[in-house]
Amino acid sequence: MSSPDAQNAIVLLSGGLDSATALAMARGQGLHCHALSIDYGQRHRAELDAARAVASQLGAAAHTIVPLDLRLIGGSALTDPGIAVPEAPTDGIPVTYVPARNTLLLALALGLAEVAGAGRIVIGVNALDYSGYPDCRPAFIDAFQQLAQVASKAGVEGHAPGIDAPLIHLSKAEIIRRGNDLGVDYSLTVSCYQADHQGRACGRCDSCRLRAQGFRAAGLPDPTRYV
Amino acid sequence: MSSPDAQNAIVLLSGGLDSATALAMARGQGLHCHALSIDYGQRHRAELDAARAVASQLGAAAHTIVPLDLRLIGGSALTDPGIAVPEAPTDGIPVTYVPARNTLLLALALGLAEVAGAGRIVIGVNALDYSGYPDCRPAFIDAFQQLAQVASKAGVEGHAPGIDAPLIHLSKAEIIRRGNDLGVDYSLTVSCYQADHQGRACGRCDSCRLRAQGFRAAGLPDPTRYV
Incomplete structure (x- = not known):
């Protein structure tokens, strides 16, 4: 295992809008980025194809x-x-919450960072325009750090990877503006929780609503393909 | 998701001596135990067969x-x-350390605990007669808690599962004596890092050495099958 390098990052990439923007921001800082996705049996399988396309478009060194x-x-x-995926807002933590998903994602990133000698882990969580998931909040990121x-091993040796959550305090509109400035092709991304096999969005789930509101608030054209 | 129950535990079960003992201790307290193992592509595949046998022998309700x-x-x-698996002691954290493995194991257990309504997670880590892995120490368990x-979701609602590491301060001999008193059939367990397909041990790796010393120190017959 090589010694960790702060210019070398593991970037968690779901294929959605947020993680694509986080990757673009890391690339914009000149980081060498190794994208990491999880095929967890998600209903919206098209997001994995989206992750591949986004990793390629944004110049990830590996995926x-x-x-x-x-x-x-x-x-x-x-x-x-x-x-069923809810198509109207619900109270509390919604049923689209996947138990321990972000803990698992960061744990895998931690392992890969150790082997790849990466000094940073980037995760595109957001605690402002989000669905209320516990593992998207600053307290979660701090606890994982x-x-x-x-x-x-790196941690014991005094150089644990830093956990970067560059979107955590941004609104969806701010995220989209940043990504747009950095050249993210949002037509490649899939946010919908029940996207079809071609990645076309339902327009009704939480994730679709937050995304559409974000483009409107950012004053930018929404390239999302709807069913 | 049901509400968590302190009598209901997720028990991480590798198929080795320690986790078998941790399961026996949880069963000895009358807990309803759901065993959880990970097929992570480990060299010593026989440990998964051992995990199945141990779960059954010790009355896990599910595996x-x-x-x-x-x-x-x-x-x-x-x-x-x-x-290669070292066959003599090495300095520092040995190459048998699997990056982030116990973080991943506990993350999966956290997800399963949430879905199964389990109020406890049991992990058989030990920080005394062990190989020096960072994720076997009390500081790791505390940080995961x-x-x-x-x-x-359970955590946010104020009832995160408790992380129990009942072996963490025991010597290998003490672990074996406890398990023996609780009826663990150690002939079913596989500790060797390079066990063959029938679960027969090399007798030379770190794990074999710690295990053999443990049985000697406990004054109990060693049922390990060697190649």
Whole structure:
């Protein structure tokens, strides 16, 4: 294992709008980016194709897709076909929350960072225009940063990777403006929780609503392909 | 998702001596135990057969094996066939360390606990007679407990699962004596890092040495099958 390099980042890439923007921001800082996606059995499989296209468009140096079938755990509308994706706002944490997903994503990134000698992990979580998931908030990122300092060999040696969440305090409109300035082709991204196999969006789920509002508020054309 | 129950535990089960003992201790307390193993592409595949046998012998109510191919990440003698398992003690953290493995195990357990309504997660890590892995120490368990309080829906609602590491301060001999008293059939367990397909141990790796010393120190017959 090489020693970690702050110019070398693992970037979690779902294929959605936020993580594409986070990758563009990291690339804009001149970082060498290794994209990491998880095929977790998500209902919206098209987001993995989107992740491949985005990694390529934005010049990721590598892209690893790890299969981890969270349907074995279930408990979410995204991994259990028996739970419908809500098409109107709901109270509390919605059923599209996937238990422990971001903890798993960061854990995989932590392992890959150690092996790839990456000094940073970038995750595109957002705690402003979001669905209320617990693992998208600053307290979660801070707790994972603390964990990284004791969980890994690099951490024990005093150089745990930094966990960067560059979107965490931005509105969806600000995220879109930043990405637009950095040349993100949002037509490649898939946000919809129930996108069809061609990546076309439903226009009705939480994720579609937040995305459409974001383009409107940013005053930019929305390139989303709808069913 | 049901509300978490302190009598309901997710028990991480590798198929080795330690996690078998941790399961036996949880069963001895009368807990309803859902065993969780990961098929991570480990060199010593026989440990998964051992995990199945142990779950059955000790009365786990369920056993989930999640495939998560950590060979995609590599960086360890246990997941990269190009890195040999050391057969003599080495300095520092040995190459059998699997980057972020216990973080991943606990993250999966956190997700399963949320869906199964389990109020406890049991992990058989040990920081006394161990190989020096960072993610086997009390500081790691404490940091994951903090993370669980903010990472999950149950945590946000004020009832994150407790992370129990009942072996963490025990010697290998003490672990074996406890397990023996609780009826663990250690002949079913596989500790060797390079066990053959029938689960027969090499007798030379770190894990074999710690295990054999443990049985000697406990004054109990060693049922390990060697090659």
